[in-house]
Amino acid sequence: MFRRTLLYAGPPNSSRWYDVAGPGEKVGARVLVYLRRRDGAGAGELRKFVNKQLAPALAGTGVLKELRTQTFLPWNQKLWDTPNVAHDNPHDQRFHASLMLGFTDTAARDAFFTGNVIQDLSDQLAPLVSAIHAYDVTAALTYVKNGDILPHYQE
Secondary structure (H helix, E strand, O other), X not given: OOOEOOOOOOOOOOEEEEOOOOOOOOOOEEEEEEEEEOOOOOHHHHHHHHHHHHHHHHHOOOOOOXXXXXXXXXXXXXXXXXXXXXOOOOHHHOOOEEEEEEEOOHHHHHHHHHOHHHHHXXXXXXXXXXXXXXXXXXXOOOOEEOOEEOHHHOO
């Protein structure tokens, strides 16, 4: 069925979901951001930066209504060894972390990405990250929250 498929897997506890919205606040616009680690920067170094510096800085902006982070394991042939299916991505096209950013609406999203806060965060990322790719997200489905399957997905 598939000759090539990409999979980004992370070590235990590599995905985090931060409570940044107040009660009843809804997400009206989302962006998925992928980070590519700079050559010479270690996976642990990027993971530590994302979890200890970047996520708290993003949460502290007061703008986000949703914040999720994930860091990925480095690609390894043995972990993705499926017969007749390639899972490798060229080295210069691999991603090493992702962020899901949720905003009240598209105006709040646009203001965030054109404001000073994003420039400061970009400057902090520069020593560790060689590329940042951001994509609008039209829908994000949540099946499990805090370890529980949400009622509307239970059979």
